[in-house]
Amino acid sequence: MGEAIVITSGKGGVGKTTTTANLGTALALLEKKVCLIDTDIGLRNLDVVMGLENRIIYDIVDVVKKRCKLNQALIKDKRFECLYLLPAAQTSDKSEVTPEGMEEIISELKQDYDYILIDCPAGIEQGYKNAVAGADKAIVVTTPEKSSVRDADRIIGLLEQEDVDPPHLIVNRIRNHMVKNGDMLDVDEIVQILSVELLGIVADDDEVIKASNHGEPVAFQPNTRASIAYRNIARRILGESVPLLSLEDEKGMFSRVKKFFGMKS
Amino acid sequence: MKFIFWGEPIVIGNKQLITIKGTRDGLTLYIDDSCSFDEVLQELEQVLSTKYTDKNDPLITVTVQLGNRYLHKNQEEELKEIIRKKNKLVVQSIESNVITKEQALKWKEESDIKVINKIVRSGQVFEVKGDLLLIGDVNPGGKIMASGNIFVLGSLRGVAHAGFYGNRESVIVASYMQPSQLRIADMISRSPDYESDGVYMECGLIDEEKSKIVIDRLQVLSQKRPDLNGFERRILNG
Numbered sequence: 001m002g003e004a005i006v007i008t009s010g011k012g013g014v015g016k017t018t019t020t021a022n023l024g025t026a027l028a029l030l031e032k033k034v035c036l037i038d039t040d041i042g043l044r045n046l047d048v049v050m051g052l053e054n055r056i057i058y059d060i061v062d063v064v065k066k067r068c069k070l071n072q073a074l075i076k077d078k079r080f081e082c083l084y085l086l087p088a089a090q091t092s093d094k095s096e097v098t099p100e101g102m103e104e105i106i107s108e109l110k111q112d113y114d115y116i117l118i119d120c121p122a123g124i125e126q127g128y129k130n131a132v133a134g135a136d137k138a139i140v141v142t143t144p145e146k147s148s149v150r151d152a153d154r155i156i157g158l159l160e161q162e163d164v165d166p167p168h169l170i171v172n173r174i175r176n177h178m179v180k181n182g183d184m185l186d187v188d189e190i191v192q193i194l195s196v197e198l199l200g201i202v203a204d205d206d207e208v209i210k211a212s213n214h215g216e217p218v219a220f221q222p223n224t225r226a227s228i229a230y231r232n233i234a235r236r237i238l239g240e241s242v243p244l245l246s247l248e249d250e251k252g253m254f255s256r257v258k259k260f261f262g263m264k265s
Numbered sequence: 266m267k268f269i270f271w272g273e274p275i276v277i278g279n280k281q282l283i284t285i286k287g288t289r290d291g292l293t294l295y296i297d298d299s300c301s302f303d304e305v306l307q308e309l310e311q312v313l314s315t316k317y318t319d320k321n322d323p324l325i326t327v328t329v330q331l332g333n334r335y336l337h338k339n340q341e342e343e344l345k346e347i348i349r350k351k352n353k354l355v356v357q358s359i360e361s362n363v364i365t366k367e368q369a370l371k372w373k374e375e376s377d378i379k380v381i382n383k384i385v386r387s388g389q390v391f392e393v394k395g396d397l398l399l400i401g402d403v404n405p406g407g408k409i410m411a412s413g414n415i416f417v418l419g420s421l422r423g424v425a426h427a428g429f430y431g432n433r434e435s436v437i438v439a440s441y442m443q444p445s446q447l448r449i450a451d452m453i454s455r456s457p458d459y460e461s462d463g464v465y466m467e468c469g470l471i472d473e474e475k476s477k478i479v480i481d482r483l484q485v486l487s488q489k490r491p492d493l494n495g496f497e498r499r500i501l502n503g
Contacts, residue, residue: 146405150387153404157386193404193422195384 004116006135010151012122015172020119021049022219026234028083032114035084039131040121044088051215061089064101099133106134138167144185168199200233291326298332331361437469454478
């Protein structure tokens, strides 16, 4: 019996879809059987980020409306045998999917998959309610900006009323130099305000955007900072305890020696 | 100037039903609580008609002490009507030692302290009657309201409204005070436009001289709001 995790944020553009794609990839790298569900009907993106857009035949609305079997709508990933995507519809209306319909799909998927990651649309209306309906757990993504933390707080409040475990937090797109200058909220501050458990932090990395545009999630790359961060988060989802990645730049021997002598690095 | 003999006993059938006492603030009528209400009315009519005052005298305020007698609203009106008929007499208050269960429960609710254990997040509003003791934070965008005082054992970063029925004596106390707004009764103060750190262990209260909400160390409360002590005390003081 698998586990359904909804990835949500309230605010748009903080990296829900990127996070979903990368955590899915990272879990698949760890040889788990994973299904990604895009619930952002009308504005589907997850298929693009995964590079699977050209393979879509049926979508989630077709499944809910019983125009096809669930298995027919699932798309197998290019790279992994154990990673699947259930794409959102691009042309239908949000109201075509109901929370009951979602619950049905997810309980069916739970039979076959270890993890079901649900990419939630921005906002707190129908789309959000659909996405949360079948979930057992929730991951809230935020960036170190006040507005995004505010929305995350709102979403956490709403999730507390749902039948899900207390949500976990991912702080995305941290720019270390701005945090240092005090121009950006630091992670401790965010965790203190939201008072939920921190699942991981992801630094702002150009590679993420490059990889998305190539339809290949960054987690697939061996050693960029963001990919390591996503893979660490995946390991934490599996229950391993992995220390948080340092945001500091790798420093050469020389600067370390200077630091040792108490000189400014 | 005619003389009125304050405290003069009115005896009917060897039993004194109404005692009138004069004080600096006016008259106090003590009404026996073991006779019937009709007797009281009769008696009152009689007692007050024997007394009269000069046209030029100032208005006299009357306080009625009912003892252990309970009066309905219309009975109170009857009583007031009789007193009001007399020139120069104004009923200031009718006091009784007894209240109905309903009133008592309402009273208890309004002076009770409610303990709430949760985080009030953005978009959430939490409202109680009486005092609020919140064990948790109020996040930015969250709001707590109480008809009495507010005590936050945690960080207050959102909006807090104390005394929302108009009690200007209410206070807001927080372990960490960084509110976006403080409201007490009908007054509002907001946080400054520049970035500011919060303060620890402080309270917000209305400064009547400056007629605005001030934030001060919570130690000043013992001087400025001595009535804050305890529930029983507030019951006794009403």
